[in-house]
Amino acid sequence: MATKFKLNGKEITAQAEADTPLLWVIRDEIGLTGTKFGCGMALCGACTVHLNGEPIRSFQTPLSAVAGKQVATIESLSSDNSHPLQKAWIAHDVPQCGYCQSGQLMSAAALLRTNKNPSDTDIDNAMSGNICRCGTYNRIRAAIKTAAAEMRKA
Template identity: 90%
Template sequence: MATQFKLNGKEVSVQAEPDTPLLWVIRDEIGLTGTKFGCGLALCGACTVHLDGQPIRSCQTPVSVVAGKKVATIESLSKDNSHPLQKAWIAHDVPQCGYCQSGQLMSAAALLSTNQHPSDTDIDNAMSGNICRCGTYNRIRAAIHTAAAEMRKA
């Protein structure tokens, strides 16, 4: 069965069962591997993508849900690490093992798309569904503040 949706600004059509998790469609059918499989239960946030601008867990979202909608993955931020969040992540040396980072970045991007002046509490609330095994939460928060400041200048 074909499902059509917009992925990172481009129309795509995939042949997948309607209950196939979006994560596997993105990774296996389309070939974008930036979105990661973590727990498979929507608990860790590694698989976070945007659906019509809202962060969702792609491991538990059936592809049928995204038909006719807009999906954005980590690849949509930039191809050369020039997005303010990516630059801030590098400047604050956020990644350790790096596995959770695409989900962390996508959750942070969703926050900054609606809140240009996030408080620590705003950041903690927006990022609460993303687990970092390496414990770089303070660096993540600092990087989000840095990216927000850069985005306000633009």
């Protein structure tokens, strides 16, 4: 079955069953491996991508749900770490094991798309569905604030 959608701005025709999780289409069929398989229950946030600008869990989203829509993965931020969030993540030494980072970054990007000056509470609420087993939550919050400040300057 063919399903057409836009992925990171490019028109895609995926050849998978309608009930195939979007995560597997992105990783296995298209070959973008930045989005991670985490808990297998869509609870940890590692599989977070954007669907029409909103963060979703790609593990629990069937391919049929994205037909005709726009999907953005971690690869859409930048290929050279020049996105303000990526630069802030590096500056604040956020990643430890790094496994959750693509989901963390995609949730943070969704937050900053709608809130250019988030409070600690705004950040905590937006990031509450993303689990970091290494416990870098304070660095994540600081990096989001740094990125927000840089984005407000632009």
